[in-house]
Amino acid sequence: MTSRKVVTFENIKVACKNCSLATLCLPMGLTPDDVERLDGIIKRGRPYHRGDHLYRGGDKFHSLRVITSGSVKTYSPNEDGGEQVLGFHLPGELIGLDAIQDDNHTCSAIALETTAVCEIPFSQLESLSCIMPSLQHQMYRLLSREIGQETEMLTLLGKKSAEERLATFLLSFSERFKQRGFSASDFFLSMSRHEIGNYLGLAVETVSRLFTRFQDENLLHVERKHVQLLDIPRLYDIVQGTDSAKSSQSRI
Amino acid sequence: MTSRKVVTFENIKVACKNCSLATLCLPMGLTPDDVERLDGIIKRGRPYHRGDHLYRGGDKFHSLRVITSGSVKTYSPNEDGGEQVLGFHLPGELIGLDAIQDDNHTCSAIALETTAVCEIPFSQLESLSCIMPSLQHQMYRLLSREIGQETEMLTLLGKKSAEERLATFLLSFSERFKQRGFSASDFFLSMSRHEIGNYLGLAVETVSRLFTRFQDENLLHVERKHVQLLDIPRLYDIVQGTDSAKSSQSRI
DNA sequence: AGACTTTCTTGATGCGGATCAAGTCATTTT
DNA sequence: AAAATGACTTGATCCGCATCAAGAAAGTCT
Numbered sequence: 434m435t436s437r438k439v440v441t442f443e444n445i446k447v448a449c450k451n452c453s454l455a456t457l458c459l460p461m462g463l464t465p466d467d468v469e470r471l472d473g474i475i476k477r478g479r480p481y482h483r484g485d486h487l488y489r490g491g492d493k494f495h496s497l498r499v500i501t502s503g504s505v506k507t508y509s510p511n512e513d514g515g516e517q518v519l520g521f522h523l524p525g526e527l528i529g530l531d532a533i534q535d536d537n538h539t540c541s542a543i544a545l546e547t548t549a550v551c552e553i554p555f556s557q558l559e560s561l562s563c564i565m566p567s568l569q570h571q572m573y574r575l576l577s578r579e580i581g582q583e584t585e586m587l588t589l590l591g592k593k594s595a596e597e598r599l600a601t602f603l604l605s606f607s608e609r610f611k612q613r614g615f616s617a618s619d620f621f622l623s624m625s626r627h628e629i630g631n632y633l634g635l636a637v638e639t640v641s642r643l644f645t646r647f648q649d650e651n652l653l654h655v656e657r658k659h660v661q662l663l664d665i666p667r668l669y670d671i672v673q674g675t676d677s678a679k680s681s682q683s684r685i
Numbered sequence: 686m687t688s689r690k691v692v693t694f695e696n697i698k699v700a701c702k703n704c705s706l707a708t709l710c711l712p713m714g715l716t717p718d719d720v721e722r723l724d725g726i727i728k729r730g731r732p733y734h735r736g737d738h739l740y741r742g743g744d745k746f747h748s749l750r751v752i753t754s755g756s757v758k759t760y761s762p763n764e765d766g767g768e769q770v771l772g773f774h775l776p777g778e779l780i781g782l783d784a785i786q787d788d789n790h791t792c793s794a795i796a797l798e799t800t801a802v803c804e805i806p807f808s809q810l811e812s813l814s815c816i817m818p819s820l821q822h823q824m825y826r827l828l829s830r831e832i833g834q835e836t837e838m839l840t841l842l843g844k845k846s847a848e849e850r851l852a853t854f855l856l857s858f859s860e861r862f863k864q865r866g867f868s869a870s871d872f873f874l875s876m877s878r879h880e881i882g883n884y885l886g887l888a889v890e891t892v893s894r895l896f897t898r899f900q901d902e903n904l905l906h907v908e909r910k911h912v913q914l915l916d917i918p919r920l921y922d923i924v925q926g927t928d929s930a931k932s933s934q935s936r937i
Numbered sequence: 938a939g940a941c942t943t944t945c946t947t948g949a950t951g952c953g954g955a956t957c958a959a960g961t962c963a964t965t966t967t
Numbered sequence: 968a969a970a971a972t973g974a975c976t977t978g979a980t981c982c983g984c985a986t987c988a989a990g991a992a993a994g995t996c997t
Contacts, residue, residue, distance in 0.1 A: 583832065
């Protein structure tokens with residue numbers, strides 16, 4: 434009859450081939466055999482709690498990490514005590530790519546809530562990618578994608594108004610939650626207003642005011658960390674800067 | 686006697702092993718044999734003139750490019766007609782990394798002056814890096830470095846004042862010219878004030894005023910595109926935001 | 938539960954840098 | 968050489984967002 438092997442919950446979860454995130458993650462596009470081989474080098478540790486560091490700037494780099502549940506903030510401490518928030522990362526996202534450069538982490542990563550990660554020892558990943566061209570290709574694509582995403586942030590910070598920035602931010606989460614099978618219009622943000630502001634190059638107060646304003650304009654409903662997007666198309670209009678949305682408001 | 690083979694100027698120039706940029710470029714850290722193999726896939730075309738596009742956003746991606754002389758601006762056209770300048774690239778710098786992602790260029794690259802480049806067909810580079818671990822490693826490092834540099838720009842655009850931005854910009858060129866064997870304190874900028882402003886998230890007028898102010902404060906001498914840095918340490922102070930420089934000015 | 942702390946919101950004010958408007962200088966055209 | 972064009976500078980004004988200040992709400996500690 435069926436195999437005697439006991440398949441515990443852990444056994445199921447702890448393998449790329451059974452992971453619901455596989456289509457977003459490193460194994461994306463690999464053959465089952467290749468996924469198996471990749472799986473062989475991945476380490477899964479105990480979860481982190483809110484406020485725990487996954488790594489800090491200056492730490493020796495040995496592993497890339499993929500978030501499997503929870504969320505993570507990456508930031509780079511700058512000379513004068515402050516910090517620049519570099520990103521908020523959701524399950525399936527790979528972090529630590531900036532550290533390959535010189536074998537040291539240049540920024541820090543901290544759990545925003547209870548968070549589980551897969552660790553991928555980089556030297557092993559590198560060896561593996563030498564004998565698995567599809568993995569190598571995937572790595573190049575992921576690194577390139579990271580560059581493309583940062584490029585978009587450059588435009589955001591260089592050219593967009595506060596309103597456009599927050600709308601972009603919200604829609605980014607909307608899209609990413611949707612990709613992961615969650616609601617695109619109803620979600621919880623795990624970071625503080627302060628962290629949102631820091632990330633977007635805005636003061637906390639501005640972020641708070643914008644949430645209020647967006648709510649007044651029936652673009653969304655917000656209560657602390659709980660956000661419900663009520664008019665996603667108009668949020669996209671705002672992102673574009675083509676403020677037809679605004680005029681339709683003000684012509685009351 | 687010496688070989689009968691005639692070594693023309695072109696023959697000398699057109700090979701990584703004879704290229705003075707090799708230590709800044711892809712071959713960095715490779716063995717002579719490996720450099721030779723890499724050299725085998727590199728294509729060198731006729732130079733571009735000021736205003737020529739190396740590629741445009743949307744173009745099919747096939748090659749990475751290294752500037753060998755001259756300079757290049759990369760930018761991403763944004764929806765509403767404007768553009769975001771993403772970078773200015775000097776000899777030895779590799780561009781096009783953002784296009785690996787989905788085989789299409791997401792941004793455009795245009796020559797700021799007469800410019801020569803090496804083209805590296807990416808599919809060949811990929812194959813080669815499968816059999817040359819050191820090349821693969823180098824590629825990972827370069828991609829990671831690109832991410833790190835964009836990260837720094839995020840901090841610049843998110844947190845720094847106009848003054849800090851321009852000082853950072855100038856010192857970046859100073860360092861890069863120095864690396865390339867040119868003066869760190871006396872150089873020509875190949876881009877317009879408008880392009881500098883766009884890159885730094887500032888209006889042209891602000892850039893112009895800052896040049897004037899820096900000159901008044903004896904930080905530099907500027908005449909159109911010709912810049913002479915007169916007080917590099919104080920420019921570094923400005924970058925830090927630790928404005929001891931400023932106080933020493935104002936306490937006259 | 939009550940005190941304390943932190944986060945968020947809201948209002949008032951101020952400033953840095955954008956925008957608008959001319960004018961100057963350099964380069965190209967004819 | 969004069970005229971046209973584009974790049975840069977300089978001044979005046981304005982506005983978006985930061986900063987300052989205070990209160991409200993939520994979370995934490997004892």
